[in-house]
Amino acid sequence: MNQSMNIRIQSPSPSLLLLPAKSSSRCTCPCLRVQLENSSSSNLSKTSLISRVVGDDKIGVLLLNLGGPETLEDVQPFLFNLFADPDIIRLPRLFRFLQNPLAKFISVARAPKSKEGYASIGGGSPLRQITDAQAEELRKALSEKNVPAKVYVGMRYWHPFTEEAIEQIKRDSITKLVVLPLYPQFSISTSGSSLRLLESIFREDEYLVNMQHTVIPSWYQREGYIKAMADLIEKELTNFDRLEEVMIFFSAHGVPLAYVEEAGDPYKAEMEECVDLIMEELEKRRINNAYTLAYQSRVGPVEWLKPYTDETIIELGRKGVKSLLAVPISFVSEHIETLEEIDVEYKELALKSGIEKWGRVPALGCEPTFISDLADAVIESLPYVGAMAVSNLEARQSLVPLGSVEELLAAYDSQRRELPPPVTVWEWGWTKSAETWNGRAAMLAVLVLLVLEVTTGEGFLHQWGLLPLFR
Ligand SMILES: C=CC1=C(C)c2cc3[nH]c(cc4nc(cc5[nH]c(cc1n2)c(C)c5CCC(=O)O)C(CCC(=O)O)=C4C)c(C)c3C=C
Ligand SMILES: [Fe+2]
């Protein structure tokens, strides 16, 4: 019996498997790299081992990313797709039918401000171009490591959509797929959302159900990634005159606090560990600068992970910090939040707050050491055949089945589970059903008012000065 059959029997949801991608030194699982290192140092045996893994299979790698508007006209529909995602805006079950109208409202309200941001970075997001380049470099790196593979890009909220990538994967008759979200740390709002979508696509498709695949849920702990980040920081520090006085300022993308505290999102813990690992690596290189971690880019009226980047910058200035090196840490491509928010807004705020020298570490992009490490992560997680010198039992232990993500997402849904299920049958009188419908009618009325407000530019939010809450 080959391993994939084992997996299918094992997993409640047969098709999607999660494999934590660990660095070779930390790895305890029987991953391919460990086997390659242990088997023989000769290139010939490594090559033959890999070719046994690859066999006659057609290997695919699916890079998952967020996507971004390519033109200013794309901004509002892109924002609509983003806010229509229940992993971005959680509505109680009762009000789920309002998800799309609400997404329409918020996207229209936010579009002008977002457009300004995208206009200032050249009229659109560079995300597609950069991700395509990363895909091509990854393909080349895999090929150099004797793993011929096709690399696909599947975006969550804009072109090329994940659905389009999946169609291409089917047309190419891929037999083994590695799913690699381009977010180093896992969050329900990023990798979680993409995996949730993928799971629903896989479940409904006979071809995909039968295709072997693995998911690398997060990879911030990989030695190659940590070293590549440390390299960038080390290089950027040399731009400062007195580099030992520079505060290394990790600015991570924020998420609403409830994601972490109520839904069990591992994002904050993974982020903190990631920063610790990078600092450990820098200390090995005798770089012992002070550092701090803060969270940026909050949207809407709810509380997000703290400390906030803007408040921290002001506080550091007040405390007399004079040199700051900003390190974007949630994402491996330049995008609006590095090019506009950090480079323009936070820099301006820092200079106003008394910081005299400002620097920013670039995103990893196509850094060769980083891409090579991603290629290793892919090879280590290839769904491989049982003929390898790995017992099926060991192989199973190395895999975390989708169940764990489902649990994570289900825990996140707990707020909604507390509410009564939606009632669809109309009853007269003060019944549960009537209560539900009254509630819906009230929400609908509010929504109509909101939509009118956005379209006419007049209404209670404008009068009460509350519109900025939605921006
Ligand atoms: C409203 C909730 C949002 C959450 C939660 C969120 C999490 C999150 N996002 C990224 C990375 C990116 N976000 C990008 C765009 C973007 N994100 C939100 C909102 C949330 N993000 C909005 C409204 C937008 C649109 C831009 C804007 O109007 O500000 C992008 C794309 C940027 C681009 O260049 O196009 C990225 C990348 C992470 C890593 C994250 C949680 C960990
Ligand atoms: Fe975002």
Ligand SMILES: [Fe+2]
């Ligand atoms: Fe954002």
